[in-house]
Amino acid sequence: MRSRVTSERLTRRARAPRRSMFLRMLVRAALLRRGRAAAALAAMVVAAAAATAMLNLFVDVQAKLHTEFRNYGANVVVMAKEGKSLPGDALRKIESALGDRGMAVPFAYVVARTTDGQSVVVSGTDLEQVRKLNRWWSVSAWPSGAQDALVGVRAAALVAPQGQDFDLSFQGRTVRLHPAGTVRTGSSEDSRIYLSLQQFEDWTGAQPSTVEIAASGSAEEVGGTIKNLALQLPEGEVRPVRQIMEGEARVLGKTRATLLVCAVLIILTAAMCVLSTLIGWVFDRRRDFAIMKALGASERLIGGFFVTEAAALGAAGAIFGFGIGAGIAVWIGRVNFHAPVAPRFAVLPEVLAGSIAIALISALLPVFLLRRVQPATILRGE
Amino acid sequence: MFLRLVYESFRRQKRRKLLAGIAITLGVGVATAMIAVATDIGDKVSRELRSLGANLIVTPQEDTLDLQIAGVDLKPPSDGAYLNESDLPKIRGMFWHNNIVGFAPVLPVGVTLGGTRNVSLVGTYFSKQLVFGKEQFQTGVRAIYPWWKVSGMWPEDDSQDVLVGEKLAAALGRKPGDEIELAGHPHRVAGVLSTGGVEDDQIVAPLAVAQGVLGRSGVVRRLYVSALTKPEDAFGRRDPKTLAGAEFDRWYCSPYVQSIAYQLQEVIPHSHAEQIRQVAQNEGTVLSRIKGLMLLITLAALMAAALAVSAAMATAIFERTGEVGLMKALGASSVSVAAVFFAEALLLAVLGGSVGFAGGAMLARVIGRSIFDSQITIDLVLFPILLAIAVLVTFAGSALAIRRAMKFDPVLALRGEA
Secondary structure (H helix, E strand, O other), rough: OOHHHHHHHHHHHHHHHHHHHHHHHHHHHHHHHHHHHHHHHHHHHHHHHHHHHHHHHHHHHHHHHHHHHHOOOOEEEEEEEEOOOOOOOHOOOOOHHHHOEEEEEEEEEEEEOOOOOOEEEEEEOOOHHHHHHOOEEEEEEOOOOOOOEEHHHHHHHHHHHOOOEEEEEOEEEEEEEEEEEEOOOOOHHHHHEEEEEEHHHHHHHOOOOEEEEEEEHHHHHHHHHHHHHHOOOOOOOEEHHHHHHHHHHHHHHHHHHHHHHHHHHHHHHHHHHHHHHHHHHHHHHHHHHHHHHHHOOOOOHHHEEEEEHHHHHHHHHHHHHHHHHHHHHHHHHHHHOOOOOOOOHHHHHHHHHHHHHHHHHHHHHHHHHOOOOOOOHOOOOO | HHHHHHHHHHHHHHHHHHHHHHHHHHHHHHHHHHHHHHHHHHHHHHHHHHHHHEEEEEEEOOEEEEEEEEEEEEOOOOOOOOOOHHHHHHHHHHHHHEEEEEEEEEEEEEEOOOOOOOEEEEEOOOEEEEOOOOOOEOOOOOHOOOOOOEEOOOOOOOOOEEEHHHHHHHHOOOOOOOOEEEEEEEEEEHHHHOOOOHHOOEEEEEEHHHHHHHHHOEEEEEEEEOOOOOOEOOOOOOOHHHOOHHHHHHHHHOOOHHHHHHHHHHHOEEEEEEHHHOHHHHHHHHHHHHHHHHHHHHHEEEEEEEEHHHHHHHHHOOOOHHHHHHHHHHOHHHHHHHHHHHHHHHHHHHHHHHHHHHHHHHHHHHHHHHHHOOOOOOOOOOOHHHHHHHHHHHHHHHHHHHHHHOOOOHHHOOOOOO
């Protein structure tokens, strides 16, 4: 028992100088040829930065583009079953089901008559929310007062051509409205008159029959939201707006595929940069290699030396590169999407593994080629 | 002697030249492909964005108000004005006709099913063969509404067959191939239509069927147009009436959604064309985001390619300090040594650049075909520009290394102590 401990201690002591020599060689190799070592490290950093930036963007661009597509307005609609209106607590239920993953805007409709007997669609809604949901509405002025209405441009030509107040009647009840502003959209909204929901319910007594929802997130998340809403609201009919959802999926899919190809190309170029620099570096040191061999170093030791060196270079490059690459991704996000791309530490292991692998390949390739060469040949300078 | 030096250098140092050559080829190839994709992506994405449907609507000038609630038309069919179907092919003759992806007229009419149920029947073009002058072309909802799905068959435009919306079909118990009676005439149900919109509760029929139900031939209520447009800017928003001469021409000849609307009004008499803002306005932002992203990524790719090329060149020259020492010991001036290296770099850049350009062009084609199902063409003007950039980058990469190689004392360099 005692002898085993002693012998272990002895071997450790015998190995200690070898280990410190190994470390010294590593450090001195980097310090003495600072220029070349720095060039190799720089190549590594560039490659890791490019890879990090592309991976970060690739993951984040989807979310960013989904947000852009929400400018198209609602992608889910909840409608009352034919001829009915939604229950009073429907909006509250929908909002609690959505949480912060979207917004919901209720719409109520009736057909009212003007003083000269023309029919016009009047809608009650939450104007503040509509403004956020349907940003493409071109509105001259949003209503604010109690009697104010937002009038579609085509309806305005009929009911208030000079911008004067006008009367509308529904089931014998008449209101006097002031056209505070006009709305132009190029579709059926142009022929409607919009009031605040409160004003609308006081006048007609009708409840909202449609809730338009802009649900955020990917296609699967929106699908989940739709299922959830359908469960919560059995009395309504929940359906996706396929026009928007499919167009979005199509554009996003193509953009993602293009981005993937670009990422592969850029990472390939960066890897090429590392490969050529490192191969040059190791080839350049064939004299070190030969001297080590001549002094009796085993091939395993020499291999181990270059492997450790390459791995250290790869790891250092990957960590610096990750920082720079994340910075580039944040910058691109801010410039292009006006929102930063949050750095994802999940890609760090991938970048680290990739960098070390490339460094190892480019260090071992020349070592493998030089292995067969006699040290004497190299030392003679041939 | 100079030529022999360069030639022998290529012949004897195949590995180094190959490595540098590969780096240049790859760099130029990636740069070419990225530039090609980035310049074309706007065009490709704007075509994809057309899958969101029509961005222009043409209505009769003297129309009464729409009475639409949740997509259901409440307006009596006798009310309001119509457009002439015979004017539609003239769209093919307008200035920006190549930008028109497709158009589809609609004519909604009401029909009673089984004596009690009122549903709307919409007449339209599915994929109608039209003639303008000597030109034949096809257009209709199949081109502009790619999200419409039909189980069964699409009806022929000159037949009496109809499509039934999927919810209506479920309520009526109709399958493709069944018959349905509309306004006293039997019609075959060619297919069941699913759109996720109001059409699911409607019957969609060839335009002539709807005109027959209405009893007026050659009329349409509205026209939906899907056009490729340029994102609107301050100039595009200006009122054409306030523009004079050359400015008007420039406005008219830019594919703004406004100028296309203006031209639609010109070719279709008594009409009013307007952009559908939900589709038209958002297109620009999505497009500019994707274009901006590609631009920035292309810049990053160009920088990575430039770095790769200069790193490869620098390495190739660092290895040759011994050679420099020998040349200098034999009495070569610094200028002539540098000339040899630059000549080699030039040769490498031109060779690698040409191969890289060809490879990059092919890569761009493959990307275009596999992702967007359409060709990405490369402007040949890019070739000399990219070649010049490749030469510049190679020179820049070599210059530093050459300067350092020449600073060494030839004696030290020859002894291998540099």
